[in-house]
Amino acid sequence: MKIQHESVNMALDPTKILNFSPALRLQWEETQKKHVILYPEGIVELNVPSTEILKLCDGEHNAEQILVELEAKFNQTGLKNDIYGFLEVAIENGWIS
Amino acid sequence: MAGSVNLTITPPRWLLAELTYSCPLQCPYCANPIDFASIKNELGTEDWLRVLTEARAMGAVQLGFSGGEPLTRQDLPVLVKHARELGYFSNLITSGYGMTEAKIVELKEAGLDHIQVSIQSPEKTLNDELAGTESFEHKKEVARLVKKHGYPMVLCVVVHRKNIHQIREILEMATELGADYLEVANTQYYGWAHLNRDQLLPTKEQFEEAEAIAQAYKEKVKGKMKIYYVIPDFYEDRPKACMNGWGTTFLTIAPDGTALPCHSARELPGLVCPNVKDMSIYDIWHHSEAFNHFRGDEWMKEPCRSCPEKTKDFGGCHCQAYLLTGDMHNTDPACSLSPDRERVYEAIFKARNDSESGNVKPLVFRNPKNSKMLA
Numbered sequence: 001m002k003i004q005h006e007s008v009n010m011a012l013d014p015t016k017i018l019n020f021s022p023a024l025r026l027q028w029e030e031t032q033k034k035h036v037i038l039y040p041e042g043i044v045e046l047n048v049p050s051t052e053i054l055k056l057c058d059g060e061h062n063a064e065q066i067l068v069e070l071e072a073k074f075n076q077t078g079l080k081n082d083i084y085g086f087l088e089v090a091i092e093n094g095w096i097s
Numbered sequence: 098m099a100g101s102v103n104l105t106i107t108p109p110r111w112l113l114a115e116l117t118y119s120c121p122l123q124c125p126y127c128a129n130p131i132d133f134a135s136i137k138n139e140l141g142t143e144d145w146l147r148v149l150t151e152a153r154a155m156g157a158v159q160l161g162f163s164g165g166e167p168l169t170r171q172d173l174p175v176l177v178k179h180a181r182e183l184g185y186f187s188n189l190i191t192s193g194y195g196m197t198e199a200k201i202v203e204l205k206e207a208g209l210d211h212i213q214v215s216i217q218s219p220e221k222t223l224n225d226e227l228a229g230t231e232s233f234e235h236k237k238e239v240a241r242l243v244k245k246h247g248y249p250m251v252l253c254v255v256v257h258r259k260n261i262h263q264i265r266e267i268l269e270m271a272t273e274l275g276a277d278y279l280e281v282a283n284t285q286y287y288g289w290a291h292l293n294r295d296q297l298l299p300t301k302e303q304f305e306e307a308e309a310i311a312q313a314y315k316e317k318v319k320g321k322m323k324i325y326y327v328i329p330d331f332y333e334d335r336p337k338a339c340m341n342g343w344g345t346t347f348l349t350i351a352p353d354g355t356a357l358p359c360h361s362a363r364e365l366p367g368l369v370c371p372n373v374k375d376m377s378i379y380d381i382w383h384h385s386e387a388f389n390h391f392r393g394d395e396w397m398k399e400p401c402r403s404c405p406e407k408t409k410d411f412g413g414c415h416c417q418a419y420l421l422t423g424d425m426h427n428t429d430p431a432c433s434l435s436p437d438r439e440r441v442y443e444a445i446f447k448a449r450n451d452s453e454s455g456n457v458k459p460l461v462f463r464n465p466k467n468s469k470m471l472a
């Protein structure tokens with residue numbers, strides 16, 4: 001478990017500006033009342049926090065800034081593990097880079 | 098109690114628009130119906146625009162333009178543009194034949210999201226032989242151009258006994274062409290593939306070896322190329338959950354406007370499929386006999402009816418049940434619990450016989466002449 005965690009952590013450089021992949025699309029689906037990621041042959045449904053994180057992968061924010069911004073927005077602290085964890089998953093899936 | 102299959106009608110999510118049955122290629126595993134040449138009256142542009150609008154309003158978001166060869170439709174850019182405005186994520190499923198750089202650019206500007214190019218084999222002679230047309234170099238060129246113009250590139254290779262030994266070369270070709278996604282699709286035995294099954298079905302050993310190579314390669318290219326490996330179910334114990342459940346997710350519209358719950362459903366005698374010229378997409382999805390026919394589990398016979406796995410695979414594929422047993426309501430013989438399991442062994446046996454006999458049956462190519470002769 002521990003090893004896996006460390007190796008995953010290495011994938012995220014918190015100072016690197018993040019971009020949502022130009023080959024995919026993030027959009028609101030009215031019939032489902034949800035945001036989704038669309039990619040060749042697939043659909044991923046997103047919850048509200050994941051959507052908020054991905055929207056900030058806009059070529060202007062890095063992981064540290066996303067964290068600061070969302071903690072302020074939701075008036076909450078201690079979100080680092082959740083947010084960084086999700087960003088790692090997003091990088092692994094090729095949604096952002 | 099074996100539980101029951103949910104009867105709530107969910108909205109369609111994937112729309113497959115089969116724009117035409119015409120195709121310059123002649124692949125002997127084509128999923129189009131055998132009698133395609135006698136199906137006339139292609140839908141016009143206005144009808145297609147309406148179909149796209151109505152399906153989108155119901156919730157469809159993934160869209161495939163296929164055929165036949167969709168590039169033979171002159172109104173393709175108009176349809177692509179409309180699809181983009183409606184918010185679809187659209188995919189062009191093409192053989193690459195007839196594609197030019199100008200067209201790739203035009204479609205991109207119209208809003209096409211990705212292009213899936215199919216190649217028959219990584220080797221020129223076999224590719225051209227299977228396609229029934231000289232097309233290999235051009236296909237590779239199209240794949241490169243797709244990449245060049247910033248589309249995610251999806252490469253598709255249909256696998257069967259004539260090319261399964263080339264699996265390594267197939268994977269390497271995908272890497273060389275810079276594919277973002279590779280679909281290695283073992284042939285599914287409907288339509289023309291059913292007709293050519295003795296000549297196409299690989300042996301179990303061939304299949305297992307190819308699968309092991311593909312899985313190992315998948316690990317190797319993780320993060321660079323995504324590989325979808327579609328298994329054939331003849332060598333499995335359980336059938337595929339066909340279409341993710343009948344009338345739950347997928348909607349196919351055939352070139353003449355016939356609405357199908359699965360792209361092979363046209364082959365099912367007794368299933369009356371509605372046409373978009375007579376009914377709205379909403380009514381087709383909710384009220385037509387064809388779309389309701391296999392919803393839920395009322396239609397099931399034993400062993401499916403009292404099987405705890407029916408909520409997982411819905412009894413398998415009805416087209417396969419029909420093609421192998423003559424009754425679409427039977428359990429798919431790809432399931433080891435099916436009383437007709439023998440049919441699968443027979444198919445495997447006949448295919449092996451064909452490959453081992455000194456006198457292999459010739460492939461029947463998918464072209465209008467053969468279609469008219471066989472229909």
Ligand code: SF4
Nearest residue numbers: 120122124127165192
């Ligand atoms: S499978 Fe081959 S013959 Fe059939 S439509 Fe596709 S490219 Fe044409």
Ligand code: SF4
Nearest residue numbers: 401404406407412432
């Ligand atoms: S009998 Fe086989 S096909 Fe039918 S529900 Fe059970 S596992 Fe699925």
